[in-house]
Amino acid sequence: MTLDDLRVFVAVCRAGSLSAVARELGCTQSAVSQHVKRLEREVGLSLMERHPRGVVPTHAGELLRGAAAEGIGGVDHALRRLRDLARGDGGSVRVTTGATTVRHFMSAAVVAFRERYPQVSLEFQTENSSRGCVAALAAGGADLAWITIAAPVRGVELRRAAELRWVLAVREGDPLAERSAVGAADLAAVRLIGLPGNSSSRAHLEAWFAESGVRLPAFDTSVADWDTAILLAELGLGYAVVPELPGWRDGRHPGVRLVPVPELPPLWAGWAVRRWAALSPLARAFADMVAAGVDAEGAVIMDS
Known part of the structure; x- marks a missing residue:
């Protein structure tokens, strides 16, 4: 072996x-x-x-x-730290996350980090689900994983950063666009755009419908990420129930109204690592910069 x-x-x-x-x-x-x-x-x-x-x-x-992934992750982390020490050129920080996360949560942090640590390499690995991000983290493919935090995850330490409240994306001119809020019964009566099938957000939405005693309507359109759901709603192909991301109310989607869904419990997004105590100072610095940047958007409650 x-x-x-x-x-x-x-x-x-x-x-x-x-x-x-x-x-x-x-x-x-x-x-x-x-x-x-x-x-x-x-x-x-x-x-x-x-x-x-x-x-x-x-x-x-x-x-x-399980045992091999944890062990390999620790060995790879130690080897990288040793190589960084030997080179003396700053090393690297590896981040795994979803396709749209960098745009919505990390843009300011990436710029600030590059200015502060110009010799450090920032490496991003895209996964299509929080489960995939955690698997990459456990296998040693990343130092940090930005995920949707739905429950404790075996073998990793979690830190909440952003509370994401749900909204219904409605095309301008639709009767629901004039509403101040919508509930489960309203959503059951419209054509919803399906969130990614293996995502925490879809599981969260389906569980809420079940608890509300309302039958979730069938999806005839599905997407791979939340941004695409917003775009399809803007094009009039359906209604998108999505967690509201920083920047969506800045006029980027002028043809869409975002109507709150206050009954739907919020999602949390944040960092997953193997062990915070073993995280390199550079990786910790980047994690802190991202949290501070999202906090500046007014969408964050920190839970350390």
């Missing part, structure tokens, strides 16, 4: 595909499979189940994945 075997195994668990990991590593699918088979021979158990659409870890594989 080698560190490379474990790295490849964790990558396969995250991707759910041998071929995807082979492309990522620039090797053959057979080479990736050999890493997994070597681990299976050593532990004497099957670690992967093959399915038509890919692979998933067995119970034994999930146990190994």
